[in-house]
Amino acid sequence: MYKVIILGTGPAGLTAAIYLARANMKPVVIEGPEPGGQLTTTTDVENFPGFPDGILGPELMDNMRKQAERFGAEFKRGWVTDVDLSKRPFTLSVDSLGEVKAEALVISTGASAKLLGIPGEKENMGQGVSTCATCDGFFYRGKKIVVVGGGDSAMEEANFLTKFASEVTVVHRRDQLRASKIMQDRAKENPKISWAMNRIPVEVVKKAEGGVRGLKVENKETGKEEVIEADGIFVAIGHRPNTGFLKGQLKTDETGYIQVIPGTTKTNVEGVFACGDVQDHVYRQAVTAAGTGCMAAMDAEKFLEGSAAIDWSQSL
DSSP states (O other), X not given: OEEEXXXXXXXXXXXXXXXXXXXXXXXXXXXXXXXXXXXXXXXXXXXXTXXXXXXXXXXXXXHHHHHHXXXXXXXXXXXXXXXXXXXXXXXXXXXXXXXXXXXEEEEOOOEEXXXXXXXXXXXXXXXXXXXXXXXXXXXXXXXXXXXXXXXXXXXXXXXXXXXTOSEEEEEOSSSSOOSOXXXXXXXXXXXXXXXXXXXXXXXXXXXXXXXXXXXXXXXXTTOOEEEEEOSEEEEOSOEEESOGGGTTOSOBOTTSOBOOOTTSOBOSSTTEEEOGGGSOSSOOOHHHHHHHHHHHHHHHHXXXXXXXXXXXXXXX
């Protein structure tokens, strides 16, 4: 039996752990097979406040973890296979721990970027392949970039990347985009954006000396393969919130992101809080995730102390 369990060890979960540990709530953090979240696949992080020269993603996450441990947060490795949120204390089934219970639960399991599943993609993640234009666009000043995708997020990332790149090529497997008309129009009016429609990504092509040379695609019209030269490849085909283990016990939107009462981290179940990318499909930044982790810790602390500051009469 624990006071509070935190699921996930990205910026949101670790910030929540720091705050709850400092409040003497003795949080237990359950980390999955990839501790540290998406930042562990990022090389240089240059937009997190406090690091004027930047910091490596894994180093930043390791520092956050050490900070949480310093204040008494306990970490346990495991994979949550089932949860029962119907009554308190909440019950969690963890493959390596068995059954554990908690009076409060902070969910910060994040969202995973959908990948193409082609050769060279995962191996070059952070070395020429990215899923976050806001995070990595700066590194491609004056260079050629490929953006893969046809939805609103792909159009948004393509437009954003033209601030840095000399040329952005949008690759889409169909002859029609899925993006809304306004997003399509913005991209088509941008002189730096070119189009490679009816192309199926086949392989990320590497340079002999390391890094990315381009994206090999199959031209659906000719049936032939061709390489689109690029220094960076941004995959923008959407994200998938890591909420499958909840099995519908919390209110989510149509794509699975946990819904919280605006201005809080409260879910529709009293005593359950959500923070980070698992409830944010708009910003998806380390600093915003950390901010909501702080909010979740403070909300959970008030709940555990029975403070009247927590008003569960609000509805989603």
